[in-house]
Amino acid sequence: MSKILSNRRVSKDFYLMRAEHANGARMGQFYLLRAWKHYPVLSRPVSVFDADGATLSFLYKVVGRGTEIFSGLEAGGEIELRGPLGNPFPDVTGKVAMVGGGAGVAPFYLAAKQLKAGHPQCRVDAYLGFSDDAFLVDDYRQVADRVLVNVKGFVTDEIEPAGYDHILTCGPEAMMRALYEKCERAGLAEKLYVSMEKRMACGVGACFVCSCKTRDGNKKTCKDGPVFKGTAVFG
């Protein structure tokens, strides 16, 4: 069990939880979180928002029973964390756009931080789409070179794919598909990596609940993903 250091509300529906946990988490990986014994049956997958080797942070939206239980946890309490799981975003450099929508903004704090730390010369633009009020924007400004915020619109409208060497995205499937189509129209689909958020059970490749259709057949989002080439999923 890991000790919770803080768990604060950052907007109407979103919370940011930080817990003690030695880790070597990479951008785009996730953990299975659990704060109950029997019900709900399954642990819940949540992306790593931040990681510093000794602690982990998770940005999560309250959508159902599991996340509601997380939102009631307090500093000093405990949570079970299993991970890091899944494949991270690729370690790219050059001009990089990160496009997140809703809970899909979560992996891009660590992604911007780790890419800039590994490649100080690379340029990271974060495009953040919110359906309600924007939050944590100043935090993203500390790790990215530029932060563009879209509230209640289409964050994909803001981006010009030709301006980037690589584009990473996470969020609602319709948003990621729209971004893929925009890249494809410009002949730039190869630049795009998508992080899929399928429902999960085991989280380690044993059950197929998280099956994702790709150009190369059905893949397990938890083990083969959650990060895939955009062309593999939407091509």
Ligand SMILES: Cc1cc2nc3c(=O)[nH]c(=O)nc-3n(C[C@H](O)[C@H](O)[C@H](O)COP(=O)(O)OP(=O)(O)OC[C@H]3O[C@@H](n4cnc5c(N)ncnc54)[C@H](O)[C@@H]3O)c2cc1C
């Ligand atoms: C790899 C991965 C990373 C994730 N990272 C984050 C994150 O960083 N922050 C965050 O807020 N959420 C994240 N999610 C989604 C999160 O796992 C779900 O919101 C959570 O499991 C819901 O649990 P619940 O018990 O509160 O809701 P439930 O009662 O299980 O479901 C409530 C509603 O949410 C929908 N839902 C549940 N799970 C998912 C899912 N995986 N994808 C889409 N819709 C879902 C259900 O269809 C239902 O409508 C991630 C999911 C995956 C697979």
Ligand code: FES
């Ligand atoms: S959740 Fe079981 S195989 Fe992915």
